[in-house]
Amino acid sequence: MDKLTLVVVAVFFFSLGACQPLVEQDFSPIVTATCKAGYMTIKVQTNSTFLGALHAKDYRTPSCLTNGNGSSQAVLVVNLFAPVQSPEYCGVLVSNKTDERSLPIAVRIHKTLELADDKFYVITCGKAGFKNAKNETSLVALKILDMDKKRRQTKVFYSHPYIIRADISRPDGTYGIRVKSCFAFNQRNNTVQLIDDRGCPINKQVLTPFVYSEADGHADATLFSMFQFPEHQEQVHFQCDVGVCKGGCPVLNCDDDFVTRAPTDGGVVVASTSVFVLQPGDPAALAEVTEASIWNGTWPLYLAIILGLLFLLMLILNVFLCSAMSCSCSRSQIIEKEPSIIEDYDPYRSWHGTHYSSRYSLNGKGGGYRSGGSTLNSARSVSTNSDHYAIVESSRNRDRHHPPSHLGYPKH
Template identity: 55%
Template sequence: TRSQLLDTEFQPTVTAMCQTGRMNIRVNFNQSFVGAVHARGHNKDYRRPPCMIAGDGSNNITLSVDLFAMPDSHDFCGIVVNNRTDERSLSIAVRIHKTLELADDKFYVITCGNTKYRNARNETSLVSLRLLDGTRRVQEAIFGHNYTLRAEISPVDGAYGFRVKSCLGFDTDNHNVTIIDERGCPDKAKFITKFVYNRNAGTAEATLSAFRFSDTQKQLHLQCEIVLCKESCGEPVCYGDDASSNFAVSKGQIIPREEEAVLHAGTSVFVLSPGDTPLLQPLCDDGAVHPGWLLWLAIALGILLLIMFIINVFLCSAMTCSCARTEIIEKEPSIIEDYDPYRSWHGSQYGSRYSLNGKPGYTSGGSTMNSTRSISTNSDHYAIVHSRPGSRYSGPAHKQHHHHHRGPPSNIGSHYSAK
């Protein structure tokens, strides 16, 4: 039999049904099966009895897995929970041999809670079920307190309406109770009210009184079916409703509409007695900032940054104004400097500052065109010469100081010779 299975192509068919906290996986084979089906986790295989079943030679096999087993429990088989949609997924392996791993083995991922559909705008819409205290989602409820059970479709396209039906409450010990029947009416009026629909917002809300099955089992699981209809599903007329209705239907009946699809949504909460110690950390999806001091710290830092920005703008503006007012002030020339021959005629024969041999001459602070002073390069004495028109002096012929009264101004510069 095993050789025949290997000779033919191995093509198992897998179907699954999720109900009351368990995933029932059925695998059909094209021939008798003597291998094994087991759950798989992240880099880990679960081959213990709650997560594995061996083939007995028949053409089908069924594996039942606990969807709500805790990770430290013996019944945990690697269920992965999507906290946003409450979907639960399981990876399984269908192996030809009970102990060996072969290349023809098949692997599948099964998800409980079909919470997605393609809307008229070709977008993926999600269906969710949440228990709310006001606008805040809760994971821990107080026994006997009222909460809002909200079913929601997001995003809403307006092409599909929906109706909530077949809601169950159950625990991990297989205790279960129907709270909304298949018509969408409350089955246990003391637990839950009728759903009120808001088509524009894509929500349906009912008031639920928190309950549990025993004092020892505090975790409560809620699961509902969401029916999609073209345009509108209508609302059920339940027992106790007002007799007036827009539709001629009898009480206890639903308005007939063509159902396009049925989705499943669920949520889980811990139901505590008043005064019990919380088992979980509070959720932070209510739109508020947690912890509270973080908001004030962010505000303080924002104010400090704003002050620093204002100071920087002020300083930059002040520096810009200071630079704009700075000008290069040039000294205005005096009347004497306009006629200073040493300033304008460097190297010329008229009042040259430099001696012929290239050594600098003596600059007189009060020199004009009428008098010049030079330093003799061949003597340690200063020679002060008053020039007159036509007068010439040779350096070596005058080795002593000559004292003359300043004569009339000369328009012609003096000639000096130096060796």
């Protein structure tokens, strides 16, 4: 009995000693990721069995979560182009400036619990770059342009031709590029190859080879007719591998069966873009065509018309203001002259006394009338108004002609 107890105690302490390093050991997973065909593949490698969870941060849906199965590795595949309403959406962040796509992830020790030792990472897939001769980072972008090469397209029309361009930022003339391994795919991961790994088109009736312009720093290819997948899904994605050649890539001749691959000593970067394919009869397509027909190439004419109307409006306003100012000046001059005119023709200007003394002097006698209502030396009565008029006329004649003082009013 004592031996059995001793064996049990020994096994217990041995197990405790063996488990102690696992408890104290730090949780340090190794996370790697690759991006291809619109999907991000995340791999987590641990130094022991992994029974936790690997998922997109804040998303635990089946498309965004994988649980450890007891091995030392876990893999999670995330759709980078899933729309927000889709069950495959895992919170992918898209940079409008660089078109990079990032995904915050969480690597948890336990499947359900959130512990302090859980690890968090941000995985980024997007425009890779390379160092040019000036030690600057040059990025490669893939764009869909109209046939005039003036406007980038995010919505394209089915069966219409377009230009696919691989563009280098900060070109310095030291490095050239060759576009190869191009393919198109949709959200269901249906893929069609467009350019092979040499840089030659699979079908020359669909796409031409990319031609690089050293002066402009971009390579263009013509897509003769925009296509769509049988599922009639609107969004189509394009992805290409862009090889960087120091000193320029050799001229590509796809007619030769033995095309040599360009030495990509500057590395290979991945570029991608997405467009929505519209049918010609769709309302969105009609709105797009109307907007393009209004503004594409005719905006200088509309700008000139608007400026002309504004100029005409300002001219009319100036004429109106000038007319108003001239009228106000004329009125002020008339108001200034009116007092002098009244003063010249004022019949009362020369009278220094009262009306009664004036009438007394007109008669020449001391016995003149004392009231404005009586007559001059007569028994007849005359109206006051006539009498006043006679006085005014006499005063005016006296001022102008100075008649003799012995003349009086005519006797009736």
